[in-house]
Amino acid sequence: MRRYLSGGVNRLALLALTLATGGILHVRTAEAADAVTYEITADEMCCAGCAKKVAAQLYTAPGVSNVNANVAGRTVTITAKPSQKLTVEKLWSAVEKGKGKPSKLISSEATYTLTPLDPATQQASPGVYTVVVVDLKVSGVADKVGRELQTIRGVKTVVLHLDQDALVVEAHPGVHLSPFALASAVERSGQQPSAIVGSYGQLTIEPSTAKVSARQVMKGSVR
Structure with a gap:
């Protein structure tokens, strides 16, 4: 079994425990001074189980070391080591795969906000x-x-x-x-x-x- 934290504590196990006791996850590991952070709004992350699924997907992204999930605020904060392999698209996709339905991502470079089209005023053809x-x-x-x-x-x-x-x-x-x-x-x-x-x-x-x-x-x- 892969171990993530010192003392043999699995990160996802700690995630479940922390969410069960307060709804906010604070996972900390040794971080490089040049670590970068991202905040993602996950509209459908409504419970501890949802947060666990979202975090599990985010940990598969290159360089991700910490995931802090705020169920009440429906946000996740990601800490990662800078890498060309780590992109905002991969983080967004991870939240989608975790069924969190992302609507906003904030990085040090930009803020990305997704809004559905208004059928009454906006139309888009497939492709x-x-x-x-x-x-x-x-x-x-x-x-x-x-x-x-x-x-x-x-x-x-x-x-x-x-x-x-x-x-x-x-x-x-x-x-x-x-x-x-x-x-x-x-x-x-x-x-x-x-x-x-x-x-x-x-x-x-x-x-x-x-x-x-x-x-x-x-x-x-x-x-």
């Missing part, structure tokens, strides 16, 4: 995604972002809609594109995504104050 990008009208930006989006496996076409500050991505039939994969492609092009819209809803991406400041400094240095 079609709208990628809203900051500064898309700046010369050359749309081409750079479009080329990067086209490299995603399963993408069929990318069409520019400057009036919406967006590119519309169509996937091949039967292909589901992750909103996080689309956002990552925009970031690889050096730009900032602000929203990804698909049949799942709208994922809004709000960069942290530090990231916005750094971006402004970079733009100033280019001038």
